[in-house]
Amino acid sequence: MAGVLARVVTFAIDGIDPRPVWVEVDIRPGLPTFRIVGLADAAVREARERVHAAILNSGFEFPARRITANLAPAHLRKVGPGFDAAIAVALLAASGQCSADALDRWAVFGELSLSGTLRPCRGVLAAAEGARRAGVAGLVVPRERAPEAALVEEVTVAAVDDLRGVAALLDGGDAPPPPPPAPLPTGAALPLDAPDLADVRGHELPLRALEIAAAGGHNLLLEGPPGSGKTMLARRLPGLLPPLTRDEAIEVTRIHSVAGIGHRFGLATERPFRAPHHTVSPAGLVGGGRPPAPGEASLAHHGVLFLDELSEFSRPSLEALRQPIEDGDIVVVRGQQALRFPTRFMLVAATNPCPCGYAGSDRPCRCGEHELARHRRRLSGPLLDRIDLLVTVARPDAGALGRPPVTSSAAVRERVLAARDRQHARLADTRVHTNAQLDARLLRAHVRVSSAVRRALTQAYDHGGLSARGHDRVLRVARTIADLAERDQVELDDVLQALALRTRGVAEGGDAVAA
Amino acid sequence: MSACDACLRRSWLIARLAGHIELAWSARRGSASLLTLPDADLIAALGGLQRDALGDEYDRFAPTAVRRCCGAREVTALCRCDPRYPRAVTDLSDPPAVLYIRGELARFERALALERVAIVGARRATEYGLQQAQGLGRGLAAAGLTVVSGMALGVDAAAHAGALETDGLTVAVLACGPDVVYPASKRRLHARIVASGAVVAELPPGTPPRRWCFPARNRIIAALAQATVVVEAGERSGSLITAGQAADLGREVAAVPGLVTAPLAAGTNALIADGAQLVRGAHDVLELLFGAAALQLLPPGPEDRAAGLEPDLRALLDRIGSGCDTVAALADPSGAVDAVLAGLAQLELRGLVRRGPGGRYTVTA
Numbered sequence: 001m002a003g004v005l006a007r008v009v010t011f012a013i014d015g016i017d018p019r020p021v022w023v024e025v026d027i028r029p030g031l032p033t034f035r036i037v038g039l040a041d042a043a044v045r046e047a048r049e050r051v052h053a054a055i056l057n058s059g060f061e062f063p064a065r066r067i068t069a070n071l072a073p074a075h076l077r078k079v080g081p082g083f084d085a086a087i088a089v090a091l092l093a094a095s096g097q098c099s100a101d102a103l104d105r106w107a108v109f110g111e112l113s114l115s116g117t118l119r120p121c122r123g124v125l126a127a128a129e130g131a132r133r134a135g136v137a138g139l140v141v142p143r144e145r146a147p148e149a150a151l152v153e154e155v156t157v158a159a160v161d162d163l164r165g166v167a168a169l170l171d172g173g174d175a176p177p178p179p180p181p182a183p184l185p186t187g188a189a190l191p192l193d194a195p196d197l198a199d200v201r202g203h204e205l206p207l208r209a210l211e212i213a214a215a216g217g218h219n220l221l222l223e224g225p226p227g228s229g230k231t232m233l234a235r236r237l238p239g240l241l242p243p244l245t246r247d248e249a250i251e252v253t254r255i256h257s258v259a260g261i262g263h264r265f266g267l268a269t270e271r272p273f274r275a276p277h278h279t280v281s282p283a284g285l286v287g288g289g290r291p292p293a294p295g296e297a298s299l300a301h302h303g304v305l306f307l308d309e310l311s312e313f314s315r316p317s318l319e320a321l322r323q324p325i326e327d328g329d330i331v332v333v334r335g336q337q338a339l340r341f342p343t344r345f346m347l348v349a350a351t352n353p354c355p356c357g358y359a360g361s362d363r364p365c366r367c368g369e370h371e372l373a374r375h376r377r378r379l380s381g382p383l384l385d386r387i388d389l390l391v392t393v394a395r396p397d398a399g400a401l402g403r404p405p406v407t408s409s410a411a412v413r414e415r416v417l418a419a420r421d422r423q424h425a426r427l428a429d430t431r432v433h434t435n436a437q438l439d440a441r442l443l444r445a446h447v448r449v450s451s452a453v454r455r456a457l458t459q460a461y462d463h464g465g466l467s468a469r470g471h472d473r474v475l476r477v478a479r480t481i482a483d484l485a486e487r488d489q490v491e492l493d494d495v496l497q498a499l500a501l502r503t504r505g506v507a508e509g510g511d512a513v514a515a
Numbered sequence: 516m517s518a519c520d521a522c523l524r525r526s527w528l529i530a531r532l533a534g535h536i537e538l539a540w541s542a543r544r545g546s547a548s549l550l551t552l553p554d555a556d557l558i559a560a561l562g563g564l565q566r567d568a569l570g571d572e573y574d575r576f577a578p579t580a581v582r583r584c585c586g587a588r589e590v591t592a593l594c595r596c597d598p599r600y601p602r603a604v605t606d607l608s609d610p611p612a613v614l615y616i617r618g619e620l621a622r623f624e625r626a627l628a629l630e631r632v633a634i635v636g637a638r639r640a641t642e643y644g645l646q647q648a649q650g651l652g653r654g655l656a657a658a659g660l661t662v663v664s665g666m667a668l669g670v671d672a673a674a675h676a677g678a679l680e681t682d683g684l685t686v687a688v689l690a691c692g693p694d695v696v697y698p699a700s701k702r703r704l705h706a707r708i709v710a711s712g713a714v715v716a717e718l719p720p721g722t723p724p725r726r727w728c729f730p731a732r733n734r735i736i737a738a739l740a741q742a743t744v745v746v747e748a749g750e751r752s753g754s755l756i757t758a759g760q761a762a763d764l765g766r767e768v769a770a771v772p773g774l775v776t777a778p779l780a781a782g783t784n785a786l787i788a789d790g791a792q793l794v795r796g797a798h799d800v801l802e803l804l805f806g807a808a809a810l811q812l813l814p815p816g817p818e819d820r821a822a823g824l825e826p827d828l829r830a831l832l833d834r835i836g837s838g839c840d841t842v843a844a845l846a847d848p849s850g851a852v853d854a855v856l857a858g859l860a861q862l863e864l865r866g867l868v869r870r871g872p873g874g875r876y877t878v879t880a
Contacts, residue, residue, distance in 0.1 A: 202843065203843075204842070204843055204846045204850040204851075204852045205842040205843060205846070205852050205856075205874075207850075208852050208853070208856075223874070224873075225873075353872045353873050354872065359872040359873060360642075360871060360872030360873015360874065360875050361873050364778075365639075365872075369668060369698060369700055373700060391874075392841070392842075392873060392874025394841055394843055394873065394874065396843070397843075400843075406850040407850075456864060459864050460864055463864070463866065492857075493853070493857045495860075496856065496857035496858075496860035496861055496864075497853055497856040497857050497860065499860040499863070499864070500842075500856040500857070500859050500860040500863070500870075501856065
């Protein structure tokens with residue numbers, strides 16, 4: 001005897017990518033059972049209980065027949081509770097409790113509570129992207145997450161509260177009014193509660209370094225004793241960067257949505273700032289795990305990744321970070337899947353000058369030779385090659401606390417924006433946008449220097465322990481300093497400042513005495 | 516090989532009893548005079564219950580094994596009976612029976628033929644101390660003197676490194692065997708001194724250092740050098756023991772002064788107060804040894820290097836020298852740091868300042 005069949009489109013979130021999934025429900029006479037098949041994980045199999053209760057509590061009838069729900073394609077691993085609503089809707093349609101006619105126009109995405117309400121779940125923006133790509137006209141989502149889905153303009157979003165609402169919609173009731181579109185991130189006005197440079201007293205040198213870092217997109221290392229304000233300064237970097245463009249904001253929101261980080265108004269309006277603890281695992285840092293989830297590096301996409309106590313991070317974690325910094329994304333391979341997570345962030349690292357933290361400060365350093373050597377080894381890794389700027393953060397003296405602030409975030413951001421404009425104009429015909437991304441070839445093409453500059457660099461190279469890599473880093477930073485000063489030519493002063501702000505490895509005088 | 520059996524046996528005995536000496540030393544039981552005792556008394560004093568077994572071992576001692584070991588490790592043994600044994604060391608009441616030398620013997624003899632200055636000081640030295648030690652080592656070696664030190668961390672290593680910079684002769688006296696690298700992080704320095712100077716030790720090859728070995732080593736440093744310069748020493752520093760031994764031997768003692776408030780200058784400032792020569796640079800040491808006429812031997816000091824400096828860089832250098840050593844301290848009141856950064860880089864490029872830990876700049880010596 002033929003069963004009754006209904007089919008509903010929904011989406012599986014694979015990493016941060018949506019993949020269409022067809023939920024088919026077949027109802028036929030037989031011993032009452034309810035089975036879910038199709039490579040479903042534990043949360044999906046539990047959908048059985050939620051769907052059962054939700055249907056009954058919404059006043060519908062749960063057919064006492066042999067019910068099979070299949071999630072197709074069968075090879076795709078399905079994770080999480082986002083399939084609940086689609087399964088319930090397919091079941092209602094198959095049992096004739098709601099119309100099946102509109103099912104080719106609407107995709108359904110959401111988790112069910114036992115009472116039948118649609119609960120907000122992760123990855124709604126990704127699902128909306130999926131609906132656009134799959135050519136489905138509309139998407140039914142939980143009301144709370146509707147603004148997020150509405151970011152995808154080509155898709156009609158129906159915000160519903162519960163299963164009854166979905167049924168009413170499919171039965172031909174008017175679609176609930178689409179939610180107001182999310183406001184564009186407005187760059188000019190920073191939120192009032194955002195950390196501002198105007199709160200900072202003293203710290204003249206680190207402020208200058210932050211401005212240069214923001215202007216050229218340079219990675220930055222802050223070195224200083226505990227309590228000197230490294231974290232406080234790093235937190236103020238996102239506010240100095242150009243505002244998110246709409247595309248960037250959507251990318252950020254999509255990653256954050258998958259990770260379960262919500263935003264006011266549905267859309268990320270500020271650049272993210274992520275500060276993972278140093279015990280983070282490589283997978284936690286760059287993404288991975290089972291199911292693969294975006295790591296801190298991806299959550300910091302288009303924003304700032306802050307690694308406090310850099311020397312305490314495990315070597316595998318730091319090694320794992322190198323490739324995402326180079327490439328701007330990371331590919332996580334798990335079994336048959338290869339997932340790509342974007343990772344374009346600015347890196348700010350902070351470290352104590354030595355394990356006890358007081359080398360070079362007013363308090364005596366208590367570290368042994370071995371601890372110091374280990375500390376330096378940890379810091380000398382490949383990551384340091386990707387950091388253009390090193391700045392020492394000293395505890396400001398008491399006098400500085402009484403002085404007026406040196407600058408404000410708004411003032412610095414204005415200069416940063418102007419410098420970025422200059423870079424965009426200069427690099428218009430290349431694939432890179434900021435000075436930090438200039439490789440050796442682009443440096444030669446775009447950074448012209450006078451013979452005096454050449455001489456200074458040669459001198460530093462011959463006697464000052466400047467390495468070939470360091471040479472390029474100095475030029476990149478010098479280019480940014482010139483951009484901030486609105487100069488086309490890099491001058492001696494720019495290079496000298498860059499030299500004073502350069503990082504140095506162990507071989508470049510990290511040890512006091514050549515030995 | 517140029518060490519007699521009796522001396523080799525004496526030297527073997529000291530190494531064999533190193534653990535016993537360590538115990539006596541920790542308990543402060545007449546440790547100072549232990550090394551003056553003849554062999555039999557030494558065994559009797561320290562052997563305890565193992566006295567008889569040690570006596571047997573002593574009688575069965577085979578010098579060939581030691582000689583073979585020295586040969587294999589490129590170590591020359593010089594004993595008290597050898598005419599090439601440094602005469603200065605025999606001024607000690609307890610001169611080592613054998614000096615084990617790594618590095619060319621002829622070069623060691625050449626180093627001994629020159630005037631010798633010991634530079635000693637704190638292991639945990641400040642950037643200032645390291646700069647002074649390195650500058651002294653460089654200046655004295657460039658003037659044709661031999662720099663003697665103990666290859667310890669901090670001041671000692673800086674002094675050796677300074678001497679090596681000018682291809683001068685430098686002698687490291689170790690508290691362990693001449694082939695043992697202690698501290699291990701100075702492996703490269705050890706190799707460089709072996710290659711272009713000499714590494715000397717009282718203990719046979721392969722002997723690890725013990726705590727008593729360090730003051731024992733200091734007496735050899737004090738004896739080898741005509742003058743001992745202390746750079747940075749706390750109130751109860753081992754370097755002061757070296758200075759005391761040098762004074763007892765009738766050698767010159769000198770010290771580099773520091774801030775009255777600096778803990779690491781307490782020892783050196785006290786030495787100066789007690790009459791040690793005040794050292795501001797290599798020229799003061801040369802004057803101490805040879806009189807004012809010797810000063811022409813010196814390469815130009817930082818004062819002269821700074822001569823052609825632009826006025827604003829000169830002012831910056833002076834401010835760093837007087838203790839404004841961070842960018843924050845040097846920045847102008849409005850908070851602009853650009854000019855300071857550029858100036859510091861200029862000074863650094865010309866080798867006049869160095870950026871140390873904590874972003875502190877020091878004037879190089």
